[in-house]
Amino acid sequence: MKSLARVGWLLFLILAARTAAAQTTASPPDLKPSAPGQGQPFTNSLGMRFVPVPGTAASFSVWDTRVQDYQAFANATDRQWAKPSFVPSQDHPAVIVSWVDAQAFCIWLTEKERKEERLKSNESYRLPSDAEWSAAVGLGAEAGATPQEKSLKIPNRYPWGLQWPPPSGAGNYDASLHVDNFEYTSPVGSFAANQFGLFDMGGNVWQWCEDEYSPGDGYRVLRGASWDSYDGWWKAQTPLQQVLLSSSRNIRAPASFATSIGFRVVLERALAP
Numbered sequence: 001m002k003s004l005a006r007v008g009w010l011l012f013l014i015l016a017a018r019t020a021a022a023q024t025t026a027s028p029p030d031l032k033p034s035a036p037g038q039g040q041p042f043t044n045s046l047g048m049r050f051v052p053v054p055g056t057a058a059s060f061s062v063w064d065t066r067v068q069d070y071q072a073f074a075n076a077t078d079r080q081w082a083k084p085s086f087v088p089s090q091d092h093p094a095v096i097v098s099w100v101d102a103q104a105f106c107i108w109l110t111e112k113e114r115k116e117e118r119l120k121s122n123e124s125y126r127l128p129s130d131a132e133w134s135a136a137v138g139l140g141a142e143a144g145a146t147p148q149e150k151s152l153k154i155p156n157r158y159p160w161g162l163q164w165p166p167p168s169g170a171g172n173y174d175a176s177l178h179v180d181n182f183e184y185t186s187p188v189g190s191f192a193a194n195q196f197g198l199f200d201m202g203g204n205v206w207q208w209c210e211d212e213y214s215p216g217d218g219y220r221v222l223r224g225a226s227w228d229s230y231d232g233w234w235k236a237q238t239p240l241q242q243v244l245l246s247s248s249r250n251i252r253a254p255a256s257f258a259t260s261i262g263f264r265v266v267l268e269r270a271l272a273p
């Protein structure tokens, strides 16, 4: 009997330890909606989490906009949305979303949350500017006036650090780099967050920015590379060692879309007049 009791106690201890471990490693994000608050982290009505980024006046979504976020928009607005053949789950980044679509998402979400009195009239969602995105990936000052002039100009700086090739677990990148096991997109938050608490600032999907590549050229900027890092205007002409630089800019026409392109939103607070 004594040894049976000991075995039972041991089992209890193992189970308790495993439960505790599971709770520490997989604690769910705080999904309770909260008011933005100046410079404070908050969670919006879709469960998107935002944190302030030093050097910008905006709060950044910690994740790329997810399938579940964009689906809520598509459902509410009867929008047709083509899905990729690899069928991403709800917590993967939304893809096949153009810059124009991303703008419509931001307008819809702003209006929705103003109606719900979650946002004040001076607060709105939008795409990050190219300069804000640079701050969010941890780049310092960049020489040049336009994204085109700044592109590829800071050597040896990557979203994961200074080394090349990227270490295992650096993010969801091109299969040739052997740093992850995802063939296509991956759930947001699968890799470590950067110093500001942002996930996937490198890899998974390219992220639309607000800016034109060069004033009047009609192209919009994409940052961060993707699971399919060669998808872009450089198509195999530029080595991945360049494509994946924190300072590299991809470009696309605003109405174009791809299975490797998504977006991240920021919340802006306009200064009171």
Ligand SMILES: [Ca+2]
Pocket (backbone or CB within 6 Å): 172, 173, 174, 175, 180, 181, 182, 183, 184, 227
């Ligand atoms: Ca991959």
